[in-house]
Amino acid sequence: MWRLLCLVVVTPLAASTKLDELLLEVARKKSAEYNCSFSIAVRTPSGKAAVASGVVDFENAQPAKESDLYPWGSVTKMFTAASVMKLVGSGKFRLDDAIAPLVDDLLGKMAAKDPSQNFSSVEELWGADLAKTTLRQLLSMQSSIPDFDTATPSKGGGISKDPLRAELYTTPNHFYKPTELMSVPWVANHSKDCQAQPFVGKFCYSSTNFMLLGMALAQATGVDSWAAFNQTAFLPDYLQNQIRFANSGSPKDAGSVPGYDRTSYNRAPGNLSNHNNWEVEGVFAGWTASNVVATAAHIADLSWEIWKEHSLAPEALVKQMIPSAMHIYGMGAFNVGLFSGGVRGPLGQGYGHLGATYGYQSIVGFFPALNVSVAIATNIETDKQVQTPDSLCFTYHAVAGLLMNKTFDCKFQTMGYYGGRCTCSETPAPSGSASHAAIV
Known part of the structure; x- marks a missing residue:
């Protein structure tokens, strides 16, 4: 369990600097935990931030960068x-x-x-x-x-x-x-x-x-x-x-980072694959169901434009896409708040989409109570795609704490293929914590 100690937003520049620090700490911890790359981007009313950590190309030990492109599958x-x-x-x-x-x-x-x-x-x-x-x-x-x-x-x-x-x-x-x-x-x-x-x-x-x-x-x-x-x-x-x-070609052809299938499909129980899908054209099988390629920052922007600015479709129709409070899916959108919001009430409401394709898993969510758009990509595919909702849990509450000048204690429990349970509780900020932020 991590404690998120966060500052209130003072100026856009200060918020951006502190937000970068918080997101990078999440990315570093989760990339080490899951042995993969993480690309995390956030857009808020006060500004944007994007960070990356881990390894994108294990054959050549290439480190992750914020500018890396990923296939986002079902996003x-x-x-x-x-x-x-x-x-x-x-x-x-x-x-x-x-x-x-x-x-x-x-x-x-x-x-x-x-x-x-x-x-x-x-x-x-x-x-x-x-x-x-x-x-x-x-x-x-x-x-x-x-x-x-x-x-x-x-x-x-x-x-x-x-x-x-x-x-x-x-x-x-x-x-x-x-x-x-x-x-x-x-x-x-x-x-x-x-x-x-x-x-x-x-x-x-x-x-x-x-x-x-x-x-x-x-x-x-x-x-x-x-x-x-x-x-x-x-x-x-x-x-x-x-x-x-991508209407043809492989992730390599699209300029994407390599992606690794670490699932147990077609293998003996307990025997995981480690198949590099960088040159597999089937990664984009599905066309308008699964062919988008972008950085995390631009997917966060896309989410913002759909849910906040309503620049793709009229607001009244976009609202119809939103899942009901206890339903997993709306119209082209998962209820990401159901398994990654972590709190009851408006603060825990979120909608977006999971992305899983061969060798890559990702997630994007928009949280209307704070007007926060979060996009997270990884270069691995696991049986339960746990790494993406897990990291969303801590990313969102790091941002929420920063915007609200609060402290959240969070933990994540795997629940199945469509996510898990993010449980967070607000705790009093320790004396003197207003001059720094940390994840411990």
């Missing part, structure tokens, strides 16, 4: 959702519109040009009932459309299986197009029974949903193929040259 979904909301706001479509009419024209055009694409409509893939799936259901992870991701954690101590991962590693130079992933045998002509689950409500995670949403965006913008869709155009101007979207 892309938060951006895709905001892009959909932008077009809903402009009247292109409605949240309760069925998906088929919004994508079938594009699917037909692509099929006419690509003989390997063996379908030209949603109904051909999943039947008439699933063709009626709405944008709202797709955004909320409440559809019956299967996920292309085959990761299946073992619940009884056996081998955790992931046949798609094995295939991606066997053919690292093959980039799966979204239409390929939509038509693989375990996705095409299949459906799943999406029912409410204990504690999290109705929640059936599927990255296929967000590829379909990407198709809807592409058709609405008038292009004739998925690859011609310009995701960058939905960004604020100042981020358009900073955030990239």
Whole structure:
């Protein structure tokens, strides 16, 4: 357990200097604990800060830098959702519109040009009932459309299986197009029974949903193929040259740091991998579900623009993305406050997205009570992605303490794949602590 002793904000410069110190201490401790790189960025009303610690390239002992680029995996979904909301706001479509009419024209055009694409409509893939799936259901992870991701954690101590991962590693130079992933045998002509689950409500995670949403965006913008869709155009101007979207190639090709798969998938129990995925093109499998590449600072900016400035989509529609207090997912957004806020009430409210792809895990969150945006990237993938919510717990409360002139005692407990429990309590600041800040 760490004690966070923090100063009140006096001036933007002082806040920035102190914030850098606090974040760097978190990054150093967590990079040592998890033996990986951490890139942490924060944006507050008083300023910004970005730090990095650890090793990004273990083969060459290359240290982490704040300017390092990372694949952010499913953080892309938060951006895709905001892009959909932008077009809903402009009247292109409605949240309760069925998906088929919004994508079938594009699917037909692509099929006419690509003989390997063996379908030209949603109904051909999943039947008439699933063709009626709405944008709202797709955004909320409440559809019956299967996920292309085959990761299946073992619940009884056996081998955790992931046949798609094995295939991606066997053919690292093959980039799966979204239409390929939509038509693989375990996705095409299949459906799943999406029912409410204990504690999290109705929640059936599927990255296929967000590829379909990407198709809807592409058709609405008038292009004739998925690859011609310009995701960058939905960004604020100042981020358009900073955030990239990988439609081909590997993390190395995208300028990213190496990333290491340290999971137990396809291995004997207790035998972890250490696979370097820097040159594996399957890292970006999923397109508008998982292809964003950026620094932590620019992802913190993206979160700020979506949730605070509402520059991507109208405020009324962005508010609909926010998860309810006790639900794990809203529309393109996780309830990160549920497992990383650490306190009850407004201070613990937060929303954003987890990012997990082959060899990389990350998290981004916006906390409205203090108007704080936090983005954290790591260059490892672990079975329970514990390192990202763990570090978010301490990062957010370091910032909260600084802004509120309070002291928090925090601890983090792993709870499962979608996070853990961050428990923090306010404690009286020791006498004389107002002249420094420390994590002890």
